[in-house]
Amino acid sequence: MSEGKTSFGQKIKSGKIAEIAIAVLLLIVVAVLLLSSLSPKDADSADFAQTMQTKLAKVLSRIEGAGEVEVFLTVASEGEKVVATESVESSDGTVTTSPVFSGGEPVILEVLTPEITGVLIVAEGADDLGVRFNLIEATASVLNINQSIIKVYTMGE
Numbered sequence: 001m002s003e004g005k006t007s008f009g010q011k012i013k014s015g016k017i018a019e020i021a022i023a024v025l026l027l028i029v030v031a032v033l034l035l036s037s038l039s040p041k042d043a044d045s046a047d048f049a050q051t052m053q054t055k056l057a058k059v060l061s062r063i064e065g066a067g068e069v070e071v072f073l074t075v076a077s078e079g080e081k082v083v084a085t086e087s088v089e090s091s092d093g094t095v096t097t098s099p100v101f102s103g104g105e106p107v108i109l110e111v112l113t114p115e116i117t118g119v120l121i122v123a124e125g126a127d128d129l130g131v132r133f134n135l136i137e138a139t140a141s142v143l144n145i146n147q148s149i150i151k152v153y154t155m156g157e
Contacts, residue, residue, distance in 0.1 A: 027098060048114050049073045052143070060121065060138060065131040067124025068155060071139075075114035082110040116143055119150045126154040 053071045061069040084100040084107035100107045119139055125131040132152045140147045 027096060048079065049075050052116075056139065056142065059142070060123065060135055063131065063134050063138065065125040065128055066135060069121060069123040069135075070155070071122075072120040073116055074118040076117040077115040079114040080112040081108050082112065083107065084109050116145050117149060119143065119145070121150065121152045122155045123152065124155045126152050 053073050056073075057069045057071040060066055060071065085097050086100050087095050087097045089095050121135050121139065123131065123135060126135065135152050136147050136150050139145075139150050
Protein backbone atom coordinates (compact mmCIF):
# COMPACT_ATOMS: atom_id res chain seq x y z
CA MET A 1 0.00 0.00 0.00
CA SER A 2 1.18 3.50 -0.71
CA GLU A 3 1.64 6.13 1.96
CA GLY A 4 -1.39 8.29 2.66
CA LYS A 5 -3.78 5.42 2.03
CA THR A 6 -4.99 3.29 4.88
CA SER A 7 -6.55 -0.13 4.72
CA PHE A 8 -10.05 -0.81 5.91
CA GLY A 9 -8.62 -2.69 8.90
CA GLN A 10 -6.46 0.27 9.88
CA LYS A 11 -9.48 2.58 9.69
CA ILE A 12 -11.40 0.26 11.98
CA LYS A 13 -8.46 0.09 14.40
CA SER A 14 -8.14 3.87 14.40
CA GLY A 15 -11.81 4.11 15.31
CA LYS A 16 -12.76 6.46 12.45
CA ILE A 17 -15.29 4.08 10.90
CA ALA A 18 -16.67 3.23 14.31
CA GLU A 19 -17.11 6.95 15.05
CA ILE A 20 -18.86 7.50 11.73
CA ALA A 21 -21.09 4.44 12.23
CA ILE A 22 -22.05 5.59 15.73
CA ALA A 23 -22.78 9.10 14.47
CA VAL A 24 -24.95 7.77 11.61
CA LEU A 25 -26.78 5.40 13.95
CA LEU A 26 -27.38 8.22 16.43
CA LEU A 27 -28.72 10.46 13.66
CA ILE A 28 -31.07 7.73 12.48
CA VAL A 29 -32.43 7.23 16.01
CA VAL A 30 -32.89 10.98 16.49
CA ALA A 31 -34.58 11.31 13.09
CA VAL A 32 -36.99 8.45 13.83
CA LEU A 33 -37.86 9.88 17.24
CA LEU A 34 -38.28 13.36 15.81
CA LEU A 35 -40.45 12.24 12.91
CA SER A 36 -42.64 10.10 15.14
CA SER A 37 -43.18 12.99 17.53
CA LEU A 38 -43.84 15.51 14.76
CA SER A 39 -45.98 13.47 12.42
CA PRO A 40 -49.52 14.78 12.53
CA LYS A 41 -52.02 12.45 14.09
CA ASP A 42 -55.50 11.70 12.75
CA ALA A 43 -56.83 13.88 15.53
CA ASP A 44 -54.94 16.85 14.10
CA SER A 45 -56.66 16.56 10.72
CA ALA A 46 -60.02 15.92 12.40
CA ASP A 47 -59.49 18.99 14.61
CA PHE A 48 -58.57 21.05 11.55
CA ALA A 49 -61.68 19.92 9.66
CA GLN A 50 -63.95 20.48 12.69
CA THR A 51 -62.56 23.95 13.36
CA MET A 52 -62.86 24.98 9.71
CA GLN A 53 -66.41 23.60 9.48
CA THR A 54 -67.51 25.59 12.52
CA LYS A 55 -65.84 28.82 11.44
CA LEU A 56 -67.02 28.54 7.84
CA ALA A 57 -70.63 27.77 8.81
CA LYS A 58 -70.68 30.80 11.10
CA VAL A 59 -69.33 33.14 8.42
CA LEU A 60 -71.42 31.74 5.57
CA SER A 61 -74.61 32.08 7.61
CA ARG A 62 -73.93 35.84 7.62
CA ILE A 63 -74.28 36.02 3.81
CA GLU A 64 -77.53 37.74 2.94
CA GLY A 65 -80.26 35.18 2.30
CA ALA A 66 -78.21 32.15 3.37
CA GLY A 67 -79.99 31.59 6.68
CA GLU A 68 -78.82 28.67 8.78
CA VAL A 69 -75.74 26.96 7.28
CA GLU A 70 -74.03 23.66 7.98
CA VAL A 71 -70.64 22.74 6.50
CA PHE A 72 -68.87 19.41 6.12
CA LEU A 73 -65.22 19.13 4.95
CA THR A 74 -63.32 16.09 3.76
CA VAL A 75 -59.53 16.05 3.87
CA ALA A 76 -57.14 13.70 2.06
CA SER A 77 -53.95 14.38 3.95
CA GLU A 78 -53.06 14.98 7.56
CA GLY A 79 -50.98 18.07 6.94
CA GLU A 80 -47.29 18.40 7.63
CA LYS A 81 -44.82 20.25 9.81
CA VAL A 82 -41.64 21.45 8.09
CA VAL A 83 -38.71 21.32 10.51
CA ALA A 84 -35.62 23.54 10.24
CA THR A 85 -32.46 21.57 9.54
CA GLU A 86 -28.76 22.29 9.40
CA SER A 87 -26.12 20.52 7.35
CA VAL A 88 -22.55 19.96 8.52
CA GLU A 89 -19.78 18.75 6.24
CA SER A 90 -17.13 16.65 7.94
CA SER A 91 -13.47 16.59 6.99
CA ASP A 92 -13.99 13.43 4.92
CA GLY A 93 -16.64 15.19 2.79
CA THR A 94 -19.74 13.50 4.20
CA VAL A 95 -22.65 15.80 4.86
CA THR A 96 -24.82 15.27 7.93
CA THR A 97 -28.21 16.93 8.18
CA SER A 98 -29.91 17.26 11.53
CA PRO A 99 -32.93 19.14 12.92
CA VAL A 100 -32.46 22.51 14.61
CA PHE A 101 -33.66 22.70 18.23
CA SER A 102 -34.52 25.72 20.33
CA GLY A 103 -35.38 25.28 23.99
CA GLY A 104 -35.40 21.51 23.55
CA GLU A 105 -38.06 21.67 20.84
CA PRO A 106 -37.51 21.37 17.07
CA VAL A 107 -37.81 24.65 15.17
CA ILE A 108 -40.91 24.51 12.93
CA LEU A 109 -40.55 26.56 9.75
CA GLU A 110 -44.00 25.95 8.35
CA VAL A 111 -47.17 24.06 9.15
CA LEU A 112 -48.93 22.81 6.04
CA THR A 113 -52.67 22.32 6.48
CA PRO A 114 -54.42 19.14 5.38
CA GLU A 115 -55.48 18.97 1.73
CA ILE A 116 -59.21 19.66 1.39
CA THR A 117 -60.85 17.29 -1.12
CA GLY A 118 -64.49 18.22 -0.74
CA VAL A 119 -66.89 20.68 0.86
CA LEU A 120 -70.58 20.10 1.44
CA ILE A 121 -72.70 23.13 2.34
CA VAL A 122 -76.32 22.83 3.39
CA ALA A 123 -78.06 26.20 3.71
CA GLU A 124 -81.64 27.34 4.20
CA GLY A 125 -81.37 29.90 1.39
CA ALA A 126 -79.50 27.72 -1.11
CA ASP A 127 -82.56 27.44 -3.36
CA ASP A 128 -81.76 31.01 -4.50
CA LEU A 129 -79.09 30.80 -7.24
CA GLY A 130 -77.49 34.09 -6.14
CA VAL A 131 -77.09 32.83 -2.57
CA ARG A 132 -75.77 29.49 -3.84
CA PHE A 133 -73.19 31.29 -6.02
CA ASN A 134 -72.13 33.50 -3.10
CA LEU A 135 -71.71 30.47 -0.82
CA ILE A 136 -69.54 28.68 -3.39
CA GLU A 137 -67.46 31.75 -4.18
CA ALA A 138 -66.87 32.64 -0.53
CA THR A 139 -65.93 29.06 0.39
CA ALA A 140 -63.49 28.70 -2.51
CA SER A 141 -61.90 32.01 -1.61
CA VAL A 142 -61.54 31.33 2.12
CA LEU A 143 -60.22 27.78 1.71
CA ASN A 144 -58.19 28.53 -1.45
CA ILE A 145 -59.72 25.59 -3.30
CA ASN A 146 -61.33 24.97 -6.67
CA GLN A 147 -65.06 25.67 -6.82
CA SER A 148 -65.64 22.29 -8.48
CA ILE A 149 -65.15 20.43 -5.17
CA ILE A 150 -67.83 22.49 -3.39
CA LYS A 151 -71.42 21.21 -3.39
CA VAL A 152 -74.31 23.30 -2.07
CA TYR A 153 -77.77 21.99 -1.19
CA THR A 154 -80.92 23.49 0.25
CA MET A 155 -81.61 22.64 3.89
CA GLY A 156 -84.68 20.49 4.43
CA GLU A 157 -87.22 20.77 7.21
